[in-house]
Amino acid sequence: MHDTESDRAGLTLTRRRLLGGLVVGGAAALGRAARGSAATEWEQAVAAAKKEGKVAVNTFTGQGFARVFKLFSQVHPDIKLDHTNLEPVDFVPRVTTERRAGLYTWDVCTMPMSTALQVLKPAGVWDPVRPAIITPEARNDASWRGGFEAGFLDRDRRLAYAFTLVRAVGVFVNVDRVKDGELTSVKDLLASKWKGKIAISDPRVIGSSFWPLTVARLKLGDAIMKQLLVDQEPVLSRDRNQLTEFMVRGRYPIAIGLNALALQDFQVHGVGKNVRTLLLPELDYQASGSAVWLLNRAPHPNAAKVFVNWLLTKEAQAAWARELQTNSRFVGVEPGDPHTIVPPGLNLLQIDSEELLPELVKTQEISKRLIT
The missing domain is CATH 3.40.190.10 (Periplasmic binding protein-like II)
Known part of the structure; x- marks a missing residue:
């Protein structure tokens, strides 16, 4: 007896179903095995x-x-x-x-x-x-x-x-001493009225300062480093917690690179409620x-x-x-x-990726030359 064309087609379909079932079953088994492992x-x-x-x-x-x-x-x-x-x-x-x-x-x-x-x-x-x-x-x-x-x-x-994943906080300001709209860019920090009144965590070693300064340098050029770190005569410290306390106590109206977690601890206890962050466009990044x-x-x-x-x-x-x-x-x-x-779709510089490490190192090196 010879197979009819319809018989052969049915057999082919049956084989396909069988092979398909084996593939699906095998994949499921592999999935179960992976989960079990x-x-x-x-x-x-x-x-x-x-x-x-x-x-x-x-x-x-x-x-x-x-x-x-x-x-x-x-x-x-x-x-x-x-x-x-x-x-x-x-x-x-x-x-x-x-x-x-x-x-x-x-x-x-x-x-x-x-x-x-x-x-x-x-x-x-x-x-x-x-x-x-x-x-x-x-x-x-x-x-x-x-x-x-x-x-x-x-x-x-x-x-x-x-x-x-967070967007940059920008600078810390005492809103009782910095008027609304008074700071809209990094260049506003260079005004004579802020000379000697900015606190900065030491950018030679502290990332919360050399991160934003790196972005500012890439956008405004290396000269901004001397303008901020030397010409403005900021108060510099490696003790972020101490600078945060100084800011909370009202000693400085503006700061860069504070310990945000320490600030939160102060504010939980009702101190430093007038200290807020202000994002300036030249300091914008994600990390x-x-x-x-x-x-x-x-x-x-x-x-x-x-x-x-x-x-x-x-x-x-x-x-x-x-x-x-x-x-x-x-x-x-x-x-x-x-x-x-960080809003979906916004393309910001990932400041802490290893690819950007050479730029961060350069910011630290410039800071070391400027700060004596």
């Missing part, structure tokens, strides 16, 4: 972290960090969180000095990209964070504004993860603010992995944005600072 890796990390019993984390100063980290302790009560608040200007020399002596204190830190890349990357301090991010929620493109990959700002796209980094030779590597993946959950990001008044890249998290939202 991630779950197994996560369970193993948590179990190992519980045995280590502790994770050591450093952040900026600010009372909001402790409130955020209470959530970690609630979710992972078997892992004690040792938290320090060393600013990068203090953290960097301490880390490098301790490591020369064979001491390894910290597992994780959150700090700006520029200092971490400029100083601690050449010192060989970091382990890449990408392999440590293992949970499906954290790695899901749909979780993050711009997708998961947008959080990697280093050239190799693996060293640190930037989970926040991550801080990224999460893993230190190598960490004393608690598994607890560090657990902490990083917890930090990249929606719940942790919501707390971070709320308590630190910043804006998370996690989709669906309410902005903690509506004034520094």
Whole structure:
């Protein structure tokens, strides 16, 4: 008996359905296997972290960090969180000095990209964070504004993860002493009435100053550095917290590079309510603010992995944005600072990408020549 044409067509269709089912089924099986592998890796990390019993984390100063980290302790009560608040200007020399002596204190830190890349990357301090991010929620493109990959700002796209995105704050002004409309550009800061009345965190070492000064220099030319740092006779300090307190107490009407978190702490207690930020067009950029980094030779590597993946959950990001008044890249998290939202579609300079590091270094070098 010979197959009819219709029989052959039916057989072909049946084979196609079978192959299609095998492909779909195989893909589903692979998906389940991948999820199962991630779950197994996560369970193993948590179990190992519980045995280590502790994770050591450093952040900026600010009372909001402790409130955020209470959530970690609630979710992972078997892992004690040792938290320090060393600013990068203090953290960097301490880390490098301790490591020369064979001491390894910290597992994780959150700090700006520029200092971490400029100083601690050449010192060989970091382990890449990408392999440590293992949970499906954290790695899901749909979780993050711009997708998961947008959080990697280093050239190799693996060293640190930037989970926040903020627009520049500009300058800090005492609204009782700076009239509305009196400052509309950086050039207005050069008026004689502000000579000796501007406080600036030392741009030789502090990113919150050399970031905006880099943008100003790129837009206005290198001469703006001398005009601001020398001709205007500003008060310079490496102690951002002290300058913030001076500003709150009314000693200076204008400041660049203050510690915004310290200012928030003052204002929560009703002090410094007249200090606000003013974005000038020549100082406009976007930044991550801080990224999460893993230190190598960490004393608690598994607890560090657990902490990083917890930090990249929606719940942790919501707390971070709320308590630190910043804006998370996690989709669906309410902005903690509506004034520094980067509007969708606005193309701003990403000041803390590794590609811009040479320009930041140049700003620091010019500052070193000018400040004696």
